[in-house]
Amino acid sequence: MEHQTQILIVMIGYLTLLILWGLYQGRKVKSDTDYSIAGRKLPGWAAALSERATGESSWALLGLPGAAYATGLTETWTAVGCLVGIVTAWIAIAWRLQEEAEKYQINTFVDYIAKRHGDVGKWIRIVGSLTIVFFFFFYVGAQFLGGGKTLHHV
Numbered sequence: 001m002e003h004q005t006q007i008l009i010v011m012i013g014y015l016t017l018l019i020l021w022g023l024y025q026g027r028k029v030k031s032d033t034d035y036s037i038a039g040r041k042l043p044g045w046a047a048a049l050s051e052r053a054t055g056e057s058s059w060a061l062l063g064l065p066g067a068a069y070a071t072g073l074t075e076t077w078t079a080v081g082c083l084v085g086i087v088t089a090w091i092a093i094a095w096r097l098q099e100e101a102e103k104y105q106i107n108t109f110v111d112y113i114a115k116r117h118g119d120v121g122k123w124i125r126i127v128g129s130l131t132i133v134f135f136f137f138f139y140v141g142a143q144f145l146g147g148g149k150t151l152h153h154v
Contacts, residue, residue: 036107044098048090056082062146 029035037047060082068075101107104115110128114121 033107040102044094048094052086057143057146059146062150 031039033039064075064079067078097109097112100112104112106112106115110125110132113128114124117124
């Protein structure tokens, strides 16, 4: 019972610190640019890590090690290929996209495409938003499934 009390105290303390940190940082948000891209003050490495954490999520933590366990060390080529692709994309594309985002004063990729295609920009935003919302349901479901499987086995 004492062990469970310690775990409960740590969890409550951790959640309390997270909430307090969120409230503190939330006071700095004055516009949608502050909220979505940290007012263009976020360092590139932090944006890159955030984007990759979102992009890789459960499959990298559960699927890739599981595939390596099932098929052997040849599966490490998947990880190497992903890493090379990610680094190449950031080197080749990221700086240009950042310059374009500042030029057009946009915060999202859908906004960027819409601004570049002026006349149909409204429809691009609508279709892009609906597409994101549709696939977000599957993404969130996959995260819950991956987290649930992890907790079940742990």
